[in-house]
Amino acid sequence: MPSEFELIRRHFVRPTPQAILGPGDDCALIASSPGMQLAITTDMLIAGTHFLPNTDPHQLGWKTLAVNLSDLAAMGARPRWALLAGSLPAANEPWIAAFADGLFACASHYGVDVIGGDTTRGPLTFCLTAIGEVPVGTALRRDQALLDDDLWVSGQPGLAALGLAHLQGRTELAEVLVKPCLAALQRPLARVELGLELRQRGLAHAAIDVSDGLLADLGHVLERSAVAAELFVAQLPPLPAAADPVLARRCQLAGGDDYELVFSAAPARRAEIAELAVRLALPLWCCGRVIRATPGQLTLVDDDGQAVPIKDKGYDHFG
CATH class of the missing domain: 3.90.650.10 (PurM-like C-terminal domain)
Structure with a gap:
C-alpha cells in the first residue's frame, strides 16, 4: 500500500508555474503581483453533509475547488493558488486518482496552481484554501450596497x-x-x-x-x-x-x-x-x-x- 507521501507525489504534485516553490517542502512560496492584495478563502466539504458518499470522485474533485473559486469570484478576485487538506478512510488509489483528475481539471480551467496540502486517515473530508489577487482597494464586498441599487x-x-x-x-x-x-x-x-x-x-x-x-x-x-x-x-x-x-x-x-x-x-x-x-x-x-x-x-x-x-x-x- 502506498504511503501518504507516495500518494501525494503520484496524484497531487504537478507543475506550479505561478509559485516560487510548490509541493515538496514545509511551505509553498508565492509572491503577489505589484499593487495587488491577496483574497483568501477556505471551505470544508464533509461526506454526508456537503456531498453524498457515493458522489463520483472526478466530479467531487472539480467541486471541491470550484466552490472556493466562487468566493473569489464574488470579490472580483482572479484565482491564483490553492491548498488542499483531506482525510480519507482508506488509500483507494483509483478513487484518489479520479478525484485528483477532477481537481486539476478545474484548476486548469481557471488557471490555478495547487501548491500544497496534507492528507490523513479519517472520515471522508476535504478542506481547500484558495488564494486570489485583486488590485488594492477594489475588491467587491458585502458591505457596500447602496440605497436604490x-x-x-x-x-x-x-x-x-x-x-x-x-x-x-x-x-x-x-x-x-x-x-x-x-x-x-x-x-x-x-x-x-x-x-x-x-x-x-x-x-x-x-x-x-x-x-x-x-x-x-x-x-x-x-x-x-x-x-x-x-x-x-x-x-x-x-x-x-x-x-x-x-x-x-x-x-x-x-x-x-x-x-x-x-x-x-x-x-x-x-x-x-x-x-x-x-x-x-x-x-x-x-x-x-x-x-x-x-x-x-x-x-x-x-x-x-x-x-x-x-x-x-x-x-x-x-x-
Whole structure:
C-alpha cells in the first residue's frame, strides 16, 4: 500500500508555474503581483453533509475547488493558488486518482496552481484554501450596497437543489432536467469572469455568491450594508417548466449550492449589465432593489405587489 507521501507525489504534485516553490517542502512560496492584495478563502466539504458518499470522485474533485473559486469570484478576485487538506478512510488509489483528475481539471480551467496540502486517515473530508489577487482597494464586498441599487442574480439558482432532491428521492425530475440539474450540483461553474468584469468595470457595489440559498446569502449583504431590500418574484429567473413549481420555487429561493453571484448596482448601469450578460452568454436577472427600512429586512413581493411570507431562507449548519 502506498504511503501518504507516495500518494501525494503520484496524484497531487504537478507543475506550479505561478509559485516560487510548490509541493515538496514545509511551505509553498508565492509572491503577489505589484499593487495587488491577496483574497483568501477556505471551505470544508464533509461526506454526508456537503456531498453524498457515493458522489463520483472526478466530479467531487472539480467541486471541491470550484466552490472556493466562487468566493473569489464574488470579490472580483482572479484565482491564483490553492491548498488542499483531506482525510480519507482508506488509500483507494483509483478513487484518489479520479478525484485528483477532477481537481486539476478545474484548476486548469481557471488557471490555478495547487501548491500544497496534507492528507490523513479519517472520515471522508476535504478542506481547500484558495488564494486570489485583486488590485488594492477594489475588491467587491458585502458591505457596500447602496440605497436604490438594483439587485441582480446570475444564471438559474435552484437547479442544484433540484438535482439533490432527485438523488435523494424527494422528487422525480423529468428526463430533460436531470442532466442540467445534476451538472449544477456536481460540477458547478464559478462565475470568475463575471466577478472580474463587475469589478474591473465598476458595475457592482456589493456582491456575494449563492452557497446557502438566494434569500440567506442576500440577507448577509443587507445586514453588512445596513440596508433592506425588496425581491420581486416576477423578475426572478423563470422556473424550469417541467419541474414541480412549488418545489422549484423553494429550491430557487432557499436551496443553495448554486454558486451563482448576487450583486447590487446603480440603476444607471442596467444597459451595461445587460450588454455584459450577452457578451458572457450568461443570463443576468434584475430581480430586486435596495430600500430604506429596517437593516437586514428582506421582503419578497408577488405579482400583485403583496408581501409573500418567507418560511425558509436557506441552509444553516447549526440552524
